Amino acid sequence: MKVENAKISATQFMFSIVIFIRSSSLLSAFFFSITKQDSWLIVLFGTVVCIPLLWVYVALAKQYPDKSLIQINDEVFGRIGGKIVSVFYIWFFFTLTTLNLRDLGGFVNKSIMILTPNTVIISIFIILCAWSVYYGLEVVTRYSIVFTIISTAILIVSILATFNIMNFENFLPIFHQPVNSYIHGTHIISTIPFGELVVFLMIAPNVEGKEKGLAKYFYGGFFIAALLILLVILRDTAVLGNMLEFLSLPSFEALRLATLFETISHIEILFAVLLILFLFFKISILFYTSILAVSHFFKIKSYRPLILPASALIVVYSITIFENVIMHTTISRGTAPFFWAFIEMILPFITLMVSYIKKAIKKAAGSSKEASAA
Amino acid sequence: MKQISRLFILASVIAAILFSSGCYDIRELDRVSIVTGLAVDKAEQPGNIELTIQIGKAGALGGGENVGAPDEKPVQLIDAVGESVMVALESLRNDNSRILFFQHNQVLIIGEDQARTGIIPYLDTFMRNKESRFEVWVLVSEGNAKDVLETEMELDEVSAVGIAKMIKNHTETSKSLGVRLLDFLSKITERSASAVAPIIKIIKEEDIHRLSLSGLAVFKKGQMTGKLTEDQSIGFSWVMGDLKGGNLSVETEKGSAQLAVMSSSSKLKPVFNKDRLQKMKADITGKFIIAELTGFKNMKIEQVIDLLKKGAADSIKKLVMDCYKKSQQLKSDIYGFGSYIYKYHAGRWKTIEKDWDAVFSNLALEVDIKVDIQDTGKTGKSPEMEGIR
Incomplete structure (x- = not known):
């Protein structure tokens, strides 16, 4: 039984991954305060750490080419075990959607529309996302290439515009933070933006030509995104120097300082546009995967009836999830990476191992049967 | 009919959203x-x-x-x-x-x-x-x-x-x-x-x-x-290497001149003697053009330029040292020497971090100045120099 029949091309899949990770550039403040001027190293470490993780995802997708993550769980852990594991994932997907929505509300509230209540921003945004999700996966991912081009163009413009105020001494000294902070930072970046790619296991069965090139596109998207994030971090560090750790929106402030000429200055609105674009994409993908997961969980034929209740749930959840920004930052820095690591890293790994073992047993059983038959 | 009324409702909703939103926190x-x-x-x-x-x-x-x-x-x-x-x-x-x-x-x-x-x-x-x-x-x-x-x-x-x-x-x-x-x-x-x-x-x-x-x-x-003071702040800018314009007055025994600053740069370097910070070194380069000449009777322009180069270096040095002494008096490392040492020699910085104030107020500064006079302006000579009578 399949809920979603839409097919997306492998290129769209790749650029979806790019945008998905790139949208987390808002979160750089989480590790800037920990690793300071060495944050760009953290991106490199995180990338290296996540390569085996991606391998697990790709292996899972290859093992069960026609099944989404929830269906894989049913297959691997049996009916009851599979449901228990799936509950974790569904909770995770919903929480991610909520967190990103909350981030968006917070950002718009902090930078552009200061007096508009958060609830209004969040509700309007979820309506937009629900609309795009209603029309399905193709609609959500179709824009990925355009968004990537726009965002990369803006990134290049912003680097050029801030080039005259960059100070490359800001990167020094390298490797002089306590070792702990490198581990902490790497943990954050590998779980918060990078490991979230686990949601793409819900979409993977719908990729055209996945038999041949899924791994290539999966890795490709990941590396492009990591490179873009690296550029963002480098730009912010070079522009802001030791003020990095004080600011809650480093990229926003960096662009605010850009002055190409008297007339082309204060290009921070570009960042705002970009961020809203990104988060629209990311929330749509997350929203889509959340309700797709639920529909696979209950074996419902179409996910569409779930859109309305799920939107309502997400709005309420995102208003109540944190009492304030401080709680958000503390949790994202401290507790969340451990929860996420369990869901993003350990669970898929266990799933893959169990599926290998099952296969091996089956094979052994099969061969022993053959042997006994002979 | 039903469709038309539906369309109408939709249109009015969209119109309401378009025209009445965005004015929420209007000022x-x-x-x-x-x-x-x-x-x-x-x-x-x-x-x-x-x-x-x-x-x-x-x-x-x-x-x-x-x-x-x-x-x-x-x-x-x-x-x-x-x-x-x-x-x-x-x-x-x-x-x-x-x-x-x-x-x-x-x-x-x-x-x-x-x-x-x-x-x-x-x-x-x-x-x-x-x-x-x-x-x-x-x-x-x-x-x-x-x-x-x-x-x-x-x-x-x-x-x-x-x-x-x-x-x-x-x-x-x-x-x-x-x-x-x-x-x-x-x-x-x-x-x-x-x-x-x-x-x-x-x-x-x-x-x-x-x-x-x-x-x-x-x-x-x-x-x-x-x-x-104003002069001291110019001396400060010379060390920081961000002097972008202005004039430098040069006095020599043969005459005086005003040199317009075209650009300047400076390179800092701490000198260590077996892990002990010995002195700071600043390599300053200034590029000038001549803005005004008085005196220098019966001299060739090459000689004048040589004299001016020496004179300019001396006046820059005076400005720089004047400012440096003042900042040492105030025990304020405005040049960011401390940050510089932390950035490039983080290991050694740890040993001097605690008593940086004391270290800084006794730290010697060695200035090496390179003066480059690039142009003489619209004229190569001056009314008082040789050639014009």
Whole structure:
């Protein structure tokens, strides 16, 4: 039984991954305060750490080419075990959607529309996302290439515009933070933006030509995104120097300082546009995967009836999830990476191992049967 | 029929969304007061500050002769006393019929008395507030900061805007240097913990008062420790390598000259003797063109240039050392030597971090100056030199 029949091309899949990770550039403040001027190293470490993780995802997708993550769980852990594991994932997907929505509300509230209540921003945004999700996966991912081009163009413009105020001494000294902070930072970046790619296991069965090139596109998207994030971090560090750790929106402030000429200055609105674009994409993908997961969980034929209740749930959840920004930052820095690591890293790994073992047993059983038959 | 009514409902909903949204937190010009300048002074009550806000009046500004009453001042000053910036702002809000709008704020002027007491707790508000910007110019006023905002300028009716323009011009001629709030905070929170800000003062000539930028205020850990004169601040710029213009006067025994600075650069290097910091070395390069020559009778231009190069190096050295001695006296590492050592020699920095103040005030500075005179201007000779009789 399949809920979603839409097919997306492998290129769209790749650029979806790019945008998905790139949208987390808002979160750089989480590790800037920990690793300071060495944050760009953290991106490199995180990338290296996540390569085996991606391998697990790709292996899972290859093992069960026609099944989404929830269906894989049913297959691997049996009916009851599979449901228990799936509950974790569904909770995770919903929480991610909520967190990103909350981030968006917070950002718009902090930078552009200061007096508009958060609830209004969040509700309007979820309506937009629900609309795009209603029309399905193709609609959500179709824009990925355009968004990537726009965002990369803006990134290049912003680097050029801030080039005259960059100070490359800001990167020094390298490797002089306590070792702990490198581990902490790497943990954050590998779980918060990078490991979230686990949601793409819900979409993977719908990729055209996945038999041949899924791994290539999966890795490709990941590396492009990591490179873009690296550029963002480098730009912010070079522009802001030791003020990095004080600011809650480093990229926003960096662009605010850009002055190409008297007339082309204060290009921070570009960042705002970009961020809203990104988060629209990311929330749509997350929203889509959340309700797709639920529909696979209950074996419902179409996910569409779930859109309305799920939107309502997400709005309420995102208003109540944190009492304030401080709680958000503390949790994202401290507790969340451990929860996420369990869901993003350990669970898929266990799933893959169990599926290998099952296969091996089956094979052994099969061969022993053959042997006994002979 | 049903479809048409549905369409109608849809259209009206869309129209409602389009036309009535976005005005949620609208602020019309007649509802806001545009803040152009801020001044922080020490209040008479101990522990309190006096916050003065300069508000530009849109009606009295620029809009031709018929707009506004003829005698109406283009700016309004309001002030309040409070134990913190926010407390003072609150009481200002209560007394004002309009919303204060901070996005166009140009300058933040700190009175000398308050600067000497300490400014860090008051800067926090400007950093945290959603509306304020980091590019605000930070200045220190000789005397009351409020008076500076009160002084009218001849050409720029809003003095805060005039001061912002002045800073830009002066930075080009290197007489003073502009310091933005972000740079200031960045310097204060660095390893060296010292920063500078330009000094603004009121010059009283008969019945005319005008504003003038002169010299730099030196801050250490958020407290003003002393002042640099104009010449010393040029010496400071030479070491930092960010002198972009202005003139250098050179005196030699044969004649004198004014050299226009084209560009300058500087390279710092700490010299270590077996892990002990021995001295700092600064390699300064200056590129000039000749702007004015007097004297040098019966000399060839090549000889003059040789003389000038030597003379220029000497005068730069004097400016640099003068400033350096002053900063050592104030125990304020305004050059950021400490940060520099931390950046390039982080291991060694740990050993001197604790008593950096003592180390800095006894640290020798070796200056190596390279002068390059690139052009002689439109003429290669001068009326007093050989060749013209």
